[in-house]
């Protein structure tokens with residue numbers, strides 16, 4: 518199993534409107550720091566890494582209430598922005614998430630029609646990188662990984678995957694906005710514990 522779609526209703530428009538209003542204001546004043554994006558991570562490789570931001574501590578009460586009402590097991594709701602303001606396709610390199618074992622994501626904005634999430638075989642656990650006081654996601658060089666599958670996640674869908682398996686995102690243009698959440702399971706545990714929550718299961722290619 519690589520990822521699943523979850524059988525949960527779309528977030529109501531009045532909540533999305535509220536979030537978009539907040540984001541428009543936030544992005545007006547956001548000045549990215551080095552922790553929000555890099556142009557080069559692997560020395561000689563020139564790739565356009567998107568700017569990113571997890572809005573820790575952000576809360577929208579209506580969203581919290583809605584999420585609790587449709588799936589009380591979901592926790593730690595935050596807003597995750599991936600921004601590409603260049604003309605080149607943007608890329609979020611292969612990484613494992615530092616803050617969660619199971620990713621539960623709601624795709625608010627895809628960041629383009631051909632944005633692809635790729636999943637790789639699990640490899641050794643690289644050390645946590647601390648840079649300027651921040652714990653960074655654990656990055657991998659794609660050349661050392663074996664790709665298992667790729668998928669274009671659609672807008673307004675709920676998706677879930679083991680985020681301690683390396684994954685990356687390709688072809689981001691503009692803004693990709695996710696509501697980033699977690700649950701106290703790994704993917705296998707989730708499928709076993711809450712089978713009714715699973716809409717579609719997807720394995721490798």
Ligand SMILES: [Fe+2]
Nearest residue numbers: 613614680684
């Ligand atoms: Fe991730």
